[in-house]
């Protein structure tokens with residue numbers, strides 16, 4: 437797919453800061469759609485509010501830019517009204533796991549036929565860098581100026597436990613694995629969830645001595661480790677350790693999606 441076919445020229449330049457991981461996520465989505473059997477004609481994007489949620493607006497496809505935390509209910513409605521659509525949700529850790537957390541676990545439970553990408557930058561980027569449900573312990577944010585003392589969510593583990601069919605987590609550094617997982621998730625029926633650990637040099641970086649993009653990326657490398665063989669069996673979820681986060685494919689199963697259960 438060419439740049440012209442994927443991006444909306446009239447929306448350029450993008451609002452994202454230099455070094456933001458959303459650029460990589462967009463490129464990986466572009467490559468994954470091109471590699472998959474899905475046609476852009478059949479795709480619609482849905483997002484909430486946040487930096488990552490703005491990504492959908494730059495893509496040359498039908499899209500719904502909705503309210504903060506509500507992308508999944510809008511996406512659910514869209515999918516039910518037009519089941520032929522491949523509905524893709526893009527959101528941040530705040531959008532999907534804080535205000536939208538309950539919608540998230542229920543989309544997983546229902547195994548809604550949606551493809552969801554969470555750009556997890558460990559902070560509320562758009563609103564100035566407040567603590568999010570994924571902020572690691574000790575990290576500085578606008579609302580944890582002495583370091584967070586809250587336990588973070590492992591949103592991929594939550595998605596597996598909730599009942600999603602496909603769950604994978606990578607950092608922006610593993611582009612090949614990220615694209616491959618996106619292709620698998622796009623082609624799978626039911627709820628597919630891809631978590632992308634992503635740099636935010638401006639809000640997260642500046643507060644945590646990694647404003648320089650290289651430092652933020654190296655931190656992501658040291659924060660993560662490959663999960664067992666990069667692929668976990670159903671239900672064998674390695675929960676988040678207090679310090680390091682496993683990356684890999686955490687579940688890949690074929691539970692019947694919402695609307696197709698025989699009674």
Ligand SMILES: Cc1ncc(C[n+]2csc(CCOP(=O)(O)OP(=O)(O)O)c2C)c(N)n1
Nearest residue numbers: 485486487488504528529530531560561562
């Ligand atoms: C109901 C409501 N509450 C709060 C906000 C303010 N708000 C906008 S974006 C955002 C959080 C953004 O963080 P995240 O979803 O992680 O996305 P990021 O900007 O980091 O990509 C918040 C709290 C809002 N727009 N609507």
